[in-house]
Amino acid sequence: MHIAEGYLPPVHAAAWGVASAPFIVHGVRALTREVRSNPESTLLLGASGAFTFVLSALKLPSVTGSCSHPTGTGLGAILFRPPIMAVLGTITLLFQALLLAHGGLTTLGANAFSMAIVGPWAGYGTYLLLRRTGAPLMVAVFFGAFVADLSTYCVTSVQLALAFPDPAGGVLGALAKFGGIFAVTQLPLAVSEGLLTVLVMRLLTQSSKGDLIRLGVLGGRTAERREEATA
Amino acid sequence: MSRNTKINALLLLVVAALAVLPLALGLGDHKEEPFTGADGEAETAITELHPDYEPWFSPLYEPPSGEIESGLFSLQAALGAGFLAYYFGLRRGRRQGAALAKETQAKVVGAKTAEAVEAKASADGGGTGSGATRSASVDEPGA
Numbered sequence: 024m025h026i027a028e029g030y031l032p033p034v035h036a037a038a039w040g041v042a043s044a045p046f047i048v049h050g051v052r053a054l055t056r057e058v059r060s061n062p063e064s065t066l067l068l069g070a071s072g073a074f075t076f077v078l079s080a081l082k083l084p085s086v087t088g089s090c091s092h093p094t095g096t097g098l099g100a101i102l103f104r105p106p107i108m109a110v111l112g113t114i115t116l117l118f119q120a121l122l123l124a125h126g127g128l129t130t131l132g133a134n135a136f137s138m139a140i141v142g143p144w145a146g147y148g149t150y151l152l153l154r155r156t157g158a159p160l161m162v163a164v165f166f167g168a169f170v171a172d173l174s175t176y177c178v179t180s181v182q183l184a185l186a187f188p189d190p191a192g193g194v195l196g197a198l199a200k201f202g203g204i205f206a207v208t209q210l211p212l213a214v215s216e217g218l219l220t221v222l223v224m225r226l227l228t229q230s231s232k233g234d235l236i237r238l239g240v241l242g243g244r245t246a247e248r249r250e251e252a253t254a
Numbered sequence: 255m256s257r258n259t260k261i262n263a264l265l266l267l268v269v270a271a272l273a274v275l276p277l278a279l280g281l282g283d284h285k286e287e288p289f290t291g292a293d294g295e296a297e298t299a300i301t302e303l304h305p306d307y308e309p310w311f312s313p314l315y316e317p318p319s320g321e322i323e324s325g326l327f328s329l330q331a332a333l334g335a336g337f338l339a340y341y342f343g344l345r346r347g348r349r350q351g352a353a354l355a356k357e358t359q360a361k362v363v364g365a366k367t368a369e370a371v372e373a374k375a376s377a378d379g380g381g382t383g384s385g386a387t388r389s390a391s392v393d394e395p396g397a
Contacts, residue, residue: 024293029309030300070341076334080327083273084289088282091292123326124313125293183296187303197303204295211276215269222265223338225258230345 024091024205025116025134026179028127035186040132043113046140050109057107064103067227067234071099072111074223078216079115079138085208093216094175097168098223100143101150102238112139137178146171160240161221168220172213176205 031039058065078095085091099108113135119125126134150167154160180201189196227235235241255263282288300307317323 024291024296027293027297027309028313029311030297032307033310066341066344070338073334073337073341077331077338078334080331080334082291082327084276084282086276086281087292088276088285088288089292089295090289118330120313121315122317123323123330124316127311127313129311183300187300187307189303200299200303201296204292204299208292211272215272218265218269222262225262225265226342229258230342230349 024176024179025119025126025138026130026183028120028124029129030127031130031133031182031186033129035182036129036132038132039130039136039182043109043132043135043140046106046109047113047135050106050113050139053104053106054110057103061237064234064238067231068099068103068107068111071102071108072114074098074220075108075111075115076118078219079119083212083215085211087203087208089204089208091176091205091208091212093212093219094138094142094172095216095220096138096143096175097146097150097164097171097216098220100147100171101164101167101220101224102235102240105140105143105147108143109135109139112143133182134179137182138175141178142171142175145174161224164224165217165221169213169217172216173206173209176209177202180205 054068057068075095075098078093080092082090082092094112096108096112099111113131116126116131116134116138120127120131120134146167146169149170150163153163153166180198183201184194184198187197188194189200192199224240228241232241276282277289317326
């Protein structure tokens with residue numbers, strides 16, 4: 024769930040827009056480079072975008088008695104690195120802002136910063152860290168997607184707390200309030216997103232092994248071992 | 255069902271359970287309006303914290319009713335799911351096509367090559383093995 028249209032003061036809205044812009048421009052360049060140098064990855068890029076489309080349309084009930092939706096940005100960040108998700112995530116946000124009155128144009132910068140920039144980077148960082156420390160692929164994928172999802176809504180809470188500090192408790196008081204609304208609601212959804220991302224990654228290791236090896240998700244050796252295991 | 259399929263089904267089952275449990279346990283019962291959107295709750299919280307705040311911009315287009323809105327959300331999910339299905343279907347078809355081409359080629363070319371490929375094909379369970387075995391022996395053309 025993103026910050027609704029008009030619900031950030033103009034200065035904040037503009038500041039988040041300025042903060043997001045370089046990431047999105049850089050992402051567009053990374054995306055063009057990827058498509059030019061590896062035309063065969065266009066389909067998988069489309070599939071990563073499609074995954075965020077599905078997941079961010081799924082509003083799910085949560086333990087807090089309210090609803091929110093996952094982001095689906097972890098998968099693309101793991102496959103194609105975060106800059107590309109800055110673009111795919113922003114496209115999804117733009118679709119929802121224009122057609123669904125969900126999120127908004129004035130809050131697009133702030134929402135892109137949380138969902139298309141911080142989420143993918145935090146998720147990718149977690150994934151990479153776990154891989155480097157020798158965690159199995161699917162464990163790293165689960166936590167990567169989980170962190171991408173949850174960190175998105177932690178950033179949303181911070182953004183709102185900065186814009187609307189509690190008259191009594193200040194920014195921290197407001198953070199506790201917005202965190203309770205967004206981050207706690209998101210916990211079980213982040214688990215769901217982690218599991219769904221693992222599912223899609225499992226299907227990809229069967230159907231698109233070549234792509235995964237080229238993108239460095241499956242090492243050559245890992246792939247061989249996997250083949251031996253399944254043969 | 256292969257082990258692979260069982261694990262995939264289990265993953266989906268847990269996701270479904272996570273979505274159904276809050277409803278089944280009535281976790282929204284303490285609210286006046288259970289299971290509203292977190293973004294709406296945030297709007298309420300903003301108005302509580304800063305009663306004088308007025309949203310300074312409204313959406314250019316707003317779906318005229320809940321029905322239209324849910325329809326557009328379904329459209330979004332359908333577009334995404336449709337493309338994902340296309341992707342996985344295409345990949346599977348390509349893999350099967352490549353396997354078939356290899357088999358046909360084996361019949362046409364000289365005996366020596368045919369023998370070699372047939373040995374490989376029979377190790378593959380005559381080309382009717384599981385998806386995992388098949389992809390292990392037949393690389394996709396794009397790879």
